[in-house]
Amino acid sequence: MKASTATSAVIRASALCHSYGKGSMRRRVLQGIDVEIQPGEVVLLTGPSGCGKTTLLTLIGALRSVQEGQLDVLGVPLRGANAGQRRRVRERIGMIFQGHNLLRCLTAEQNVQMGADLLPGRSYDARRGLAREWLRAVGLGDQLRKLPHDLSGGQKQRVAIARALAAQPELLLADEPTAALDGRTGREVVELLRRLAREQGCGVLMVTHDPRILDVADRLLEMEDGLMQEVSVLQKTAG
Amino acid sequence: MSWSFWQSRRVPLAWLLLSRQPVRLLIALAGISFAGILMFMQLGFRDGLFDASVTIHRLFNADLVLMSPRSMSSISMSGFPERRLIQSLADDAVESITPVHWNFVLWRNPETRKTRSILALGFEPDDGLFISPMVAEQSHLLRQKGRVLFDELSRPEFGPVAERFNAGKVVETEVAGQRVRVSGLVRLGPSFGADGNLITSRETFRSLLPNTPRGSIEIGLIRLKSGSDPERVSERLQGQLPADVKVFTKQDFIEFEKNYWRSSTAIGFIFTLGAAMGFVVGCVIVYQILYGDVSDHLPEYATLMAMGYRLRELLGVVAREGLLLAIIGYLPAYAAGEGLYALIRSSTKLPVSMAPERALLVFSMVLVMCLGSAMLAMRKLADADPADIF
Numbered sequence: 001m002k003a004s005t006a007t008s009a010v011i012r013a014s015a016l017c018h019s020y021g022k023g024s025m026r027r028r029v030l031q032g033i034d035v036e037i038q039p040g041e042v043v044l045l046t047g048p049s050g051c052g053k054t055t056l057l058t059l060i061g062a063l064r065s066v067q068e069g070q071l072d073v074l075g076v077p078l079r080g081a082n083a084g085q086r087r088r089v090r091e092r093i094g095m096i097f098q099g100h101n102l103l104r105c106l107t108a109e110q111n112v113q114m115g116a117d118l119l120p121g122r123s124y125d126a127r128r129g130l131a132r133e134w135l136r137a138v139g140l141g142d143q144l145r146k147l148p149h150d151l152s153g154g155q156k157q158r159v160a161i162a163r164a165l166a167a168q169p170e171l172l173l174a175d176e177p178t179a180a181l182d183g184r185t186g187r188e189v190v191e192l193l194r195r196l197a198r199e200q201g202c203g204v205l206m207v208t209h210d211p212r213i214l215d216v217a218d219r220l221l222e223m224e225d226g227l228m229q230e231v232s233v234l235q236k237t238a239g
Numbered sequence: 240m241s242w243s244f245w246q247s248r249r250v251p252l253a254w255l256l257l258s259r260q261p262v263r264l265l266i267a268l269a270g271i272s273f274a275g276i277l278m279f280m281q282l283g284f285r286d287g288l289f290d291a292s293v294t295i296h297r298l299f300n301a302d303l304v305l306m307s308p309r310s311m312s313s314i315s316m317s318g319f320p321e322r323r324l325i326q327s328l329a330d331d332a333v334e335s336i337t338p339v340h341w342n343f344v345l346w347r348n349p350e351t352r353k354t355r356s357i358l359a360l361g362f363e364p365d366d367g368l369f370i371s372p373m374v375a376e377q378s379h380l381l382r383q384k385g386r387v388l389f390d391e392l393s394r395p396e397f398g399p400v401a402e403r404f405n406a407g408k409v410v411e412t413e414v415a416g417q418r419v420r421v422s423g424l425v426r427l428g429p430s431f432g433a434d435g436n437l438i439t440s441r442e443t444f445r446s447l448l449p450n451t452p453r454g455s456i457e458i459g460l461i462r463l464k465s466g467s468d469p470e471r472v473s474e475r476l477q478g479q480l481p482a483d484v485k486v487f488t489k490q491d492f493i494e495f496e497k498n499y500w501r502s503s504t505a506i507g508f509i510f511t512l513g514a515a516m517g518f519v520v521g522c523v524i525v526y527q528i529l530y531g532d533v534s535d536h537l538p539e540y541a542t543l544m545a546m547g548y549r550l551r552e553l554l555g556v557v558a559r560e561g562l563l564l565a566i567i568g569y570l571p572a573y574a575a576g577e578g579l580y581a582l583i584r585s586s587t588k589l590p591v592s593m594a595p596e597r598a599l600l601v602f603s604m605v606l607v608m609c610l611g612s613a614m615l616a617m618r619k620l621a622d623a624d625p626a627d628i629f
Contacts, residue, residue, distance in 0.1 A: 057629055063629070087549065095546065103536075104259075105256050106252070106255055110250045115546065117250060118548070123247070
């Protein structure tokens with residue numbers, strides 16, 4: 001570990017920069033991000049489109065190599081990490097996408113088990129049981145055998161949440177999970193996500209444009225032109 | 240242990256990817272089966288040809304065979320001096336000999352009056368000719384001139400000889416312009432070279448083919464005393480006899496004939512090429528199917544990589560898809576192959592059957608086809624960039 005004080009933070013970025021393109025086409029998307037997220041915190045990230053939110057999310061999700069600055073995720077320095085090291089970090093992170101990204105040919109139960117199958121040393125039956133448990137936890141205990149095709153948008157996103165949590169992640173990253181949902185469903189999904197993440201003691205970083213769900217956050221961050229600012233530390237009680 | 244292995248399994252993604260897209264699966268299976276059937280057909284024809292070319296050769300009761308060095312195959316036999324065969328009797332190991340005439344004559348179909356080339360074998364009725372006793376039992380009938388034994392397995396174009404004979408009728412027809420009577424039936428089988436066979440005495444043979452030089456025969460059968468080594472006697476005789484005759488062991492005699500069809504004609508090449516075409520067509524179809532499958536599911540593969548799945552595990556999914564396609568596609572091809580072989584047997588009388596080696600060979604080809612195509616399709620997986628899916 002780089003610094004012993006950093007071990008407790010799930011995400012710790014300092015002076016993180018990222019650019020796309022080469023030569024004169026080079027465009028800097030992140031201009032030095034400093035942010036720290038503690039375990040169990042639910043943090044919402046907002047900002048206009050094109051401000052670099054998604055880039056930051058892919059860097060934290062160990063899906064891209066870090067170019068400049070420091071980024072430690074779950075205690076692992078990602079600067080200079082190779083593909084194998086980044087994959088091992090990804091195993092510990094749950095991801096929820098804008099589109100649900102479920103596997104079309106798998107039932108809800110099998111989709112969730114794809115998450116549970118990543119857990120080492122558990123029998124097939126145990127992993128299947130885990131998948132059922134998580135589907136019950138997101139309120140889809142009676143839809144186990146349905147294909148994504150036969151589920152509504154909100155149900156699909158709930159399956160995606162169950163899949164992310166079934167791998168027992170230490171950090172959840174979500175990219176506009178409510179974008180494809182109507183207001184009420186979106187609100188339900190986000191509240192479910194927050195409650196389950198809390199129960200697992202798992203940190204959540206959620207990118208969103210949806211103003212109706214801002215109040216579920218412990219902290220609210222805003223990005224603009226590749227820079228990060230803390231909006232406020234919300235004082236609220238878990239509901 | 241097997242239980243723990245079973246319990247370590249995961250969601251059978253490869254199988255689900257295939258089975259939940261039934262149309263794509265059906266197209267893939269149709270393509271693979273088609274390729275498999277094509278390979279079965281072509282290789283079956285090829286092997287059947289080689290086997291059929293030696294139907295008669297196998298039947299001869301001989302340890303060694305003398306042939307002219309100018310004889311290239313059963314369809315172009317040259318004569319050699321019969322003296323050479325008699326000379327071989329000087330060797331202590333030689334038990335008995337049979338001089339045999341071998342040539343093609345025109346047989347007139349007794350019903351349609353059309354003529355067709357048939358293979359005629361001429362021998363002394365008292366000599367041994369075939370291993371099975373079917374000729375020896377009837378050979379006394381040939382002592383009368385103008386009598387032949389007809390091969391009832393000959394192609395039907397020679398006329399309803401066996402039916403008429405079995406019905407008790409006298410079957411007479413014209414062979415090489417002369418009247419002959421069928422005095423018995425034998426079961427030999429046609430080959431690629433000869434559509435039918437007849438056996439007769441040397442005397443009748445010479446009257447059918449008066450141009451056959453006196454003292455010249457096409458084949459000399461030599462039977463050895465028990466306990467002799469055919470290989471060594473063959474070498475010894477070849478050393479003693481002049482160069483106007485070649486000595487073969489029976490196995491070499493069979494191989495010599497097969498080798499003619501294999502190398503001196505394009506037939507073996509054509510059928511092997513046909514099988515290769517089936518292989519290539521199958522490869523293209525399986526590659527198209529798997530490539531399309533990987534392309535369609537690219538975002539899903541990227542999602543799995545983002546979840547922490549190894550690229551190796553995803554490559555394994557594609558490889559297993561290939562393996563499953565190979566196994567499921569092979570079964571109908573095997574069944575169709577069996578059916579088609581039966582059809583060939585009944586319509587062409589060629590000895591084609593599902594030899595285990597060929598069944599295994601075609602399965603290996605199908606396996607290579609599917610796994611090779613899967614490996615090519617895997618290159619598409621490199622395009623699955625988990626960073627693109629957010």
